[in-house]
Amino acid sequence: MSASTIAERPIAAAPAGRLAGLVSDTATITGRNLYRLVRVPTLIAFATVQPVLFVLLFTYTYSGAIHPPGVDRYIDYILPGIFVLAIAFGASQTGVAIADDLANGMLDRFRALPMAPSAVLAGRAVADAVRNLFVLALMIGVGAAIGFRFHAGPAAALGAVGLAVAVGLALSWVNALLGLLVRDAESAGLAGLLGVIPLLFASSTFVPVATMPGWLQAFAKVNPVTITVDALRALCLGGPTATHVWQALAWIAALLAVAVPTTVARYRHTTAT
Amino acid sequence: MGAEQAIMTEGLAKRFGAVQALAGVDLAVSTGEVLGLLGPNGAGKTTLVRILATLLRPDQGRAQVCGLDVVRQPAAVRRLVGLSGQYAAVDAFLTGRENLRMIGRLAGLPRGAARRRADELLETFELADAADRVARTYSGGMRRRLDVAASLVTRPAVVVLDEPTTGLDPRGRIGLWQLLGELAAGGTSLLLTTQYLEEADRLAGQLVVLDQGRVIASGTSAALKARVGGDRLELQTLPGHDPAPLAAALAGLGAGPPVVDGALGRVVVPVADGPAVLPEVATRLAASGLRVADLTLRRPTLDDVFLALTGQPTGQDAPPDAGHQDQGGAVPAA
Numbered sequence: 194m195s196a197s198t199i200a201e202r203p204i205a206a207a208p209a210g211r212l213a214g215l216v217s218d219t220a221t222i223t224g225r226n227l228y229r230l231v232r233v234p235t236l237i238a239f240a241t242v243q244p245v246l247f248v249l250l251f252t253y254t255y256s257g258a259i260h261p262p263g264v265d266r267y268i269d270y271i272l273p274g275i276f277v278l279a280i281a282f283g284a285s286q287t288g289v290a291i292a293d294d295l296a297n298g299m300l301d302r303f304r305a306l307p308m309a310p311s312a313v314l315a316g317r318a319v320a321d322a323v324r325n326l327f328v329l330a331l332m333i334g335v336g337a338a339i340g341f342r343f344h345a346g347p348a349a350a351l352g353a354v355g356l357a358v359a360v361g362l363a364l365s366w367v368n369a370l371l372g373l374l375v376r377d378a379e380s381a382g383l384a385g386l387l388g389v390i391p392l393l394f395a396s397s398t399f400v401p402v403a404t405m406p407g408w409l410q411a412f413a414k415v416n417p418v419t420i421t422v423d424a425l426r427a428l429c430l431g432g433p434t435a436t437h438v439w440q441a442l443a444w445i446a447a448l449l450a451v452a453v454p455t456t457v458a459r460y461r462h463t464t465a466t
Numbered sequence: 467m468g469a470e471q472a473i474m475t476e477g478l479a480k481r482f483g484a485v486q487a488l489a490g491v492d493l494a495v496s497t498g499e500v501l502g503l504l505g506p507n508g509a510g511k512t513t514l515v516r517i518l519a520t521l522l523r524p525d526q527g528r529a530q531v532c533g534l535d536v537v538r539q540p541a542a543v544r545r546l547v548g549l550s551g552q553y554a555a556v557d558a559f560l561t562g563r564e565n566l567r568m569i570g571r572l573a574g575l576p577r578g579a580a581r582r583r584a585d586e587l588l589e590t591f592e593l594a595d596a597a598d599r600v601a602r603t604y605s606g607g608m609r610r611r612l613d614v615a616a617s618l619v620t621r622p623a624v625v626v627l628d629e630p631t632t633g634l635d636p637r638g639r640i641g642l643w644q645l646l647g648e649l650a651a652g653g654t655s656l657l658l659t660t661q662y663l664e665e666a667d668r669l670a671g672q673l674v675v676l677d678q679g680r681v682i683a684s685g686t687s688a689a690l691k692a693r694v695g696g697d698r699l700e701l702q703t704l705p706g707h708d709p710a711p712l713a714a715a716l717a718g719l720g721a722g723p724p725v726v727d728g729a730l731g732r733v734v735v736p737v738a739d740g741p742a743v744l745p746e747v748a749t750r751l752a753a754s755g756l757r758v759a760d761l762t763l764r765r766p767t768l769d770d771v772f773l774a775l776t777g778q779p780t781g782q783d784a785p786p787d788a789g790h791q792d793q794g795g796a797v798p799a800a
Contacts, residue, residue, distance in 0.1 A: 214574070221571040225557060225564075232559045232600065298555030302616065305519040305549040307541060308572040464521045465553070 215309040222316020223323070226290075230324055239286050244279040244328045248335045251275055251399065261401045264430065268341045273425035274398035275332060276357045277418060280325050281393060284364035285385030287317055291372030292381040298465050311457045318365040325361040329354050345431035353428035356441060360421055363445045364389075366452035373459045376466075392418045397426075417444040472497045472624045472655030473518060477527035479679075480513050487513040489679035490527065495657055495672070497623075500650045502670030502687075503659040506768060510679040511659035512552055515628045518657065519549040531624055548622035550630055554609040555616070558602040562593050562612050565601060566619060573620045580619075587615040591645065607638030614642065618649070625649065627658040631665060643668055661768055667691070675775060683775050694766050694774045695721040695736030699747065702760035703731040715754040719743060725773060736766070736774070 230236050251274075256267035264270045291314075294300045303313045333341070343350040368385045375381040395409055396402070396418035402410055413419050421444065424437035473495035480488040488510045495501040505511050516522040517529055520540040529536045531543045556565050563584050570580030588597045591611040601609060610630065617625055630646070631639040646669055650656055660666050666673050667687050675683040675690070683690060699720065703709045713724040713733045720735035720743075727734070737743050740763040751758065772778060 218572055221568055225560065225568055228564065229557070229559045298551045298553035299557065301516070301519075301521055301551050302549065302555040302569075303572065304521055305544060305547065306569065306572050307544040307574060307620075312572075464516055465551070 211309070215312055215315075218309045218312030219315045219319060222312050223319040224316075226317055226320030227323060229290075230320065236286060239283050240324050240328055241331065243282060244275075244332045245335050247275045247279050248272065248332050249339070252336075252339060255399065259400055266340050268336060268339060269344070269430060270426070271399065272332065272336045272341050273353065273429050274396075274422050276329060276353075276425055277360060277398060277422055278393055279328055279332060280357060280361040281364055281389040282386065283324065283328060284321065284361060284368045285382050285389075286368075287321055287365045288368035288372035288375070288381035288385040289378045290317065291369045292376055292378040295373065295376060295463060295465055296378065300460070300463065301465050304461070304464075310461050311453075314366065314369050314453075314456055314460060317369060318362055321361055321365040322358050325358050326354070329357055343429055345428060345434075349428045349431070349434070352438070353425050356421070356425055356428065356438065359442070359445050363448040363452065366449060366456055370452055370456040370459060373456065373463050389418075392416055396422060398422050417441075417448075420444060470497055471495065471530070471533070472499065473501070473529075473531055473657055475514070475518075475527065475529040478514065478517065478524050478529055479526040480510075480517065480522065480524050486679050488517075488524070491676070491679070491681055493657075493674060493681075495624075495655055497655055498650070498653045499672060500646075500656040500658070500670045502666030502673045503657060503676055504661070504663065504666045504673055504768065504771070505659070505676035506661060506772070508678070509676040511676060512628055513679075514676075515549070515551070515626050515657070515659060518624075518626050519547055519551075520544055521549075545620070546623050548617035548620065548625040550614045550617040550625070550627040552628045552632070554606070554613040556601045556609055556612050559600055561598050561600050562588060562604070562608075563597040565612060566616060569616045569619045575620070583619055587618060591615045592641075606633045607635060607641075610634055610638070611642065611645075614645070622654070624655045624657070627656065629659055629661065631660070631662075639665070663694075663766055663768055663771055675771060677772065677776065683771075690771070691766075694771050696738045696766075697736075697740035698764050698766050698770055699735040699737050699740060699743065700760075700762045700764060701733045701735075701758045703733075704757055704759050705731070707731060709733045711754070712756055712758065715750050715756055716747065719746060719750070722774070734770070736770070737763075 230240065251271050252268045255271065259267055261267070261270045300313065304310070368381070371384050371388075372381040375384055395413050396416045397413065398418060402413045402419060405413055420437065421441045424434070424441035427434040427437045471494055473493060475491055475493040478488050478491040479486070491510070491514060493501070503511050503514065513522065517524050517536060518531060520536050520543050523537055532546050534542045534546070536543050557568070560568065566584035566587055567580045570583050571577065575583060588594045591614070593608060593611060593615070596604060596608060601612060604612065610633065614627065614630060617627070627646070631642055634642065643665070646656065646658070650669070658669065670687060673684065673687050673690050674681055683693070701712055703712060709726050709728060709731050713726045716724055716733065716735055719737070721738045722736040725734045744763070747761070
C-alpha cells in the first residue's frame, strides 16, 4: 500500500452529455442487476421455478373444470394470463431490492455519485425486462411441451411477448416506488403481491368474466389486468386484436407516465435512516 | 471564503419532526486537513455528513465543498466528494472487483480506467486475493475496506467518512487508520465522524465535538486534551461499599475533581500523567486503609470528554436510566 495509489489526482471524470450519461449509467446498473439475478437464490427461483410451476399447476388443476368458450384447450386460454401472473409476481422483487438498497446504504452511495439519478431505477427496470424475456421464453417452452400453440402467426406472437414485457416495465416502476415508500424489504414485497393479487383474480386471467357474479363482472370488465390479458390472448389466439391492444398500451403508458416521474422524484429525496 | 477551504458550513440547521438534528453548526476544514467530528449517537454527525454529500438539504444555513454550494451546485459537489456512509454500502452479490468497477463507471470513468482503478484500489486495500469473491463472503473488516475504497474511486478532493471503523476489530481499525493517514498525507481533505476519542486523536489535526446538533468544543487535538486532562485513573470499590471515602482519600491528586458514580461504586480521577501519580495513589490507599476491587489507568473516553466539557455524561438524548439517576448518577464531586 502506498500513499501515491490512494492520493494522486485528478482522475478526469469528464462529464458526458446528459443523455449519453443516462444511457451509460443505466447500462451499468442493468449489468449490476443481471449479475444479481444469477447469484441471488430467491431471484433465481422467481425467474425459473415459479413460472414453470404456475404453467403446470394452473393448466392441470383447472383444465378439467374450466372450459372457456371458443378455445379447444384450456392451456391456450390460461397461458397469456400466466404471463401476466408470473411477471407481476416477479416484479414484487423489484420493490424488495430497492428497499434493501435503501436500508443498506447503496442508494445513498448512488445518490452521492455524479450519475444520472433515474439510472438506478431505469437500470433495474431494464434488467427486469431482460429477466421477463427469459421467463416468457421458459413459459412458452414449457407450455408448448404440454400442448400450447400460438394461433395468430409469428408477428402476433412477437407482439404478445412485447406487450408482456411492456406490462413488466410498468410494474417494475410501480414496485420500485413501493420499495421507496414502504422502505422495509419484506413489507415492500408483500405490498407488491397484495396489490396485484385481487386484480389478477378478479379479471379474465383464469376464468371468463361472464361466469362471475354481476357486481364482480362490473369490476372485472374495467380491470386493467383483464384488458391486458384480453389483449395478450387476442395476440396468441387470434380474433379481433386492435382495440384490446390499444387499450392495454394506453393503460401501460398511463401507468408509466405517473410512476416514472413520481419514483424518480421520490428517489432524489430518500436517504437511509 | 473560497477555494482554499475544503469544507465550510455556516449556521447549518436541520430538523426531523420534533428532533433538531443540527442547530446551527459552523465548520471549516482547510485543504489537506483532517477534521474529526466527535459525538455520541444522536449528536447530528450523520446528518452533517449527508448534507455535505448532497443527500439531504439543510433547513437553514449553508454548506460548501471547495467553494461550491451543496444545495445550488449538487452535481459539481458530487464530483469532488467521496462518501463512506454509516453502513458498508457494497453490493453483497457482486465481487469486490465488480463493485469498484461499477462505481468507477457510474462516476464517469471510461471502461479501461474504471478497471485499472479498481485493480489499484483492491491492491491498496489488501483485497486483491478476495477480489473475485462476492462481497457477501467478506468479513466485516473487508467489507468496510471495500466501502472506503469505493469512496475513493474518483480520487475525490474531499472524503467524508461516517464512523468508518465501527464494527472493526482492533487490527482492522489500525489498518484503516493507516490507510486514512496515507490518504491525508497525500493531500486529500477528510472529515470523519467517530465516537472514539482515540480515533479522532490518532487521525485528526482538528477536532469538533458535537452534542445535540451543536458544536460544544473545537480546536486542535492537543488543546482539547488539555481541557479534558491526560489519563483517567479509575477505582472500583468492593461490592456494596460507598465510593465517596475513596474520592476523599484521592482529593487534590488529579488534574480535576474526582468523579463519583455511586451506582457503579466507581471513582474516576483525571490525571495529567498517569504513571507518575501511581506511587502516590498506592501510598494514600495504604494510609487510608481503604480497599479497592480494581484500579485501572486508561485514556479518556468520549464520556470523559463530555463530562469535562459539559459536566454531563453523554447520551442525554437517550431515555434516562431512572435507577442510575436515583442513586446520584455520575456527577463531578466538588
